[in-house]
Amino acid sequence: MSVREFVVLGTASQVPTRHRNHNGYLLRWDGEGILFDPGEGTQRQMLRAGVAAHDINRICVTHFHGDHSLGLAGVIQRINLDQVPHPVTAHYPASGQKFFDRLRYATAYRETVALTEAPVAADGVLASGATYTLEARLLSHPVESFGYRITEPDGRRMVPELLARHGIKGPDVGRLRRDGELNGVTLDDVSEHKPGQRFAFVMDTRLCPGVDALAEGCDMLVIESTFLDADERLATDHGHLTAAQAARVARAAGVRHLVLTHFSQRYTDPADFEREARAAGFEGELTIAADLARVPLPKRG
Secondary structure, eight states: OOOEEEEEEEOBSSSOOSSOOSOEEEEEETTEEEEEOOOTTHHHHHHHHTOOGGGOSEEEOOOOSHHHHTTHHHHHHHHHHTTOSSOEEEEOBGGGHHHHHHHHTSSOOOOOSOEEEOOBOSSEEEEEOSSOEEEEEEOOSSSOOEEEEEEOOOEEEEOHHHHHHTTOOTHHHHHHHHHSEETTEEHHHHEEEEOOOEEEEEOSOOSOHHHHHHHTTOSEEEEEOOBOGGGHHHHHHHTOOBHHHHHHHHHHHTOSEEEEEOBOTTOOOTHHHHHHHHHTTOOSEEEEOOTTOEEEOOOOO
């Protein structure tokens, strides 16, 4: 059975706290795992969350600030130590190639795994397969930063009433789905359009066109909310968002499930972020991320 869930490994911004590790997130998408922004301590958080190196197929780094990338060295070495049997692809801003090189070869180790480097230089599609398309969009931060979006191809959903009306049942359903036509009945006659799932990961950024493009129509939007609105000036100056700004983006984009994360150490009550997001008008499902939480992606209607 396919599994689609978002595993939170760390939720702190620049400084970790007693209860929040530096960033780290794993998206389980059917049989693949995409690791986002492995900050310091990610390898240990993986252990605590039940995430193995074998679960990782892609690594997506938004930018090269330490809280989003210092864990790369340990994660890459663990992938090699455990001799992960499949190729692993790493995406990261091309402008940070020197930082990636330093982290990949921070210490001596034996390379046993095919790690493909696929740096991101501009907006566009990074990978496309049967179950998803991965694309990147430029964000607005003091260093170059990209957000990531995963889109499942649209499909068709069989409608039992229409199948019964045309007398199609049992193995014939599979034949019709495979061939697109059976005894003059087409797939369109007995099915309806099923939009694919959409997921976006937006870290350190001010409001910008890239944020809106990534969020548009998402089933789940994971987005930074480093500050509360009282500190909006700080957020803008340092290239970050407030909880209210993130919520307004999600509301305008029609997001179904909003996940707020990347919290400044200055705030001690997570409920403040929820209150601010609701006050900004977001009415969908809302999660204030906590370390080691597992958040299922919402099912398509």
